[in-house]
Amino acid sequence: MRPLILSTASSPSGVARLSVVAVNTDVLRVSVHGELDLSNATWFVAVVADMMGPLPGRRVRIDLAGLRFMDAAGIRALLLCVQHATRLHGQAVLCDPQPIVHRLLEITGLLHLVSPFDADDRQVSASERIG
DSSP: OOEEEEEEOOOOOOOOSEEEEEESSEEEEEEEEEETTTTHHHHHHHHHHHHHHOOTOHHHHHHHEEEEOOOOOHHHHHHHHHHHHTTOOEEEEOOOHHHHHHHHHHHHHGGGGGGGGGGGGGGGOOOHHHO
């Protein structure tokens, strides 16, 4: 199956964009661009939860390569997405964080949510993930 773009959206505040791609029938890739903060965190969770749909067991890879800023509300939004996927008997992982986002996840104890694979399932070394 070729990846299929399911949705693209911009946050109401205009500081973030999302694209959601079905990699295959069980895997979604959600790419975040811009900022994930108090102004758009609720929107982000709603869009991601809607894309996960009622299908149990789906894997979601949240691609953070385009995320240049995140505050506490953004961290909470990511955690809510992970929890939602778990409730649906699926899995959500973070991948390709920028160095500043990687550091934020590290100091908040959430680095375990980052996959050792990038959004295209390519193995990524530790030095690539942080640099």
